[in-house]
Amino acid sequence: MTADRDIDDVSRTWTKLGDEDPMWAVLTDRGKSGNRWSPEEFLATGVAEIDTVLGRVGALGLQPGRTRALDFGCGAGRLSHGLAQAGFGEVLGCDISRTMLAKAREIVPDEACRFVQVTGTDLAAVETDSVDLVYSCRVLQHMPPALAHGYVREFWRVARPGAVVVFQMPTQPSSSLAGRVLSALPVGVARRLRRGMEMHGTPEPEVRRLVESLGARVVAADPDTSAGPRWDSRLYVTTNA
Structure with a gap:
């Protein structure tokens, strides 16, 4: 029941954010709060990010197929658009927030993209052994670790x-002054400062053990800035090849 409560809490937060300021909630640029992202600018950041990620995957000697990609925690669709522009024949964008998905369907022009709401702690709408690339960034960090894992x-x-699975996850609050201040704040205060967004981390060794238990391996665990300056974070590139 704990996982069900966790997903209900996360869903309520992101449904509210998707209603109020969906593109900013996905990509929290300080100057874009208050619905100041234009769809064109917002989607362009997804194209650039996917180009960088696929470049890194290729540099590691990995060549996943381009038939189907999964964008988990797709929000308003910026990375789904990037995956479609990169040549994936089908892109499945999954999110727990109906308001985020509504914005994605409104602004993403690609016929290759299909958006589906996640309603439970699994991906029941996605078939086993059906995806060439999974990408998830700025998503798992907002979930309690058991749910994210x-x-x-x-x-x-x-x-x-x-296949290749690439996902970002914080490890711990950073040792910077900002990170130390964050660690000292009560959880409720920190959450209010982030408009209800939670932040959670998992130590890298624990993530590696999780991946290995699934019959896959971590090819790279790159330092990553997606969680902001208050957190240490990694971008994990994993494969079962």
């Missing part, structure tokens, strides 16, 4: 043999 297990259920 459950979704990582689902990534590897839906991934085909030879």
Whole structure:
């Protein structure tokens, strides 16, 4: 029941954010709060990010197929658009927030993209062994670890043999002054400062053990800035090839 309560809490937060300021909630640029992202600017950041990620995947010697990609925690669709522009034949964008998905359907022009609401702690709408690439960034960090780890297990259920799964996850609050201040704040205060967004981390060794338990391996755990200056974070590139 704990996981069900967790997903209900996360869903309420992101449904509210998706109603109020969806593009800013996905990409919290300080100057874009108050619905100041234009769809064109917002989607362009997704194209650039996916280009960088696929470049890194290729540099590691990995070549996933381009038939189907999964964008988990797709929000308003910026990375789904980037994956479609990168040549994936089908892009499945999954999110727990109906308001975020409504914005994605409104602004994403690509016919390759299909958006589906996640209603439970699994990816029941996605077939086993059906996806070439899974990508998730700025998503798992907002979930309690047990819920986030459950979704990582689902990534590897839906991934085909030879697939690549790339996901970002914080490890711990950073040792910077900002990180030390964050660690000292009561959880409720920190959450209010982030408009209801929670932040959670998992130590890298624990993530590596999780991936290995699923029959996959971590090819790279790159330092990553997606969680902001108050957190240490990693971008994990994993494969079962």
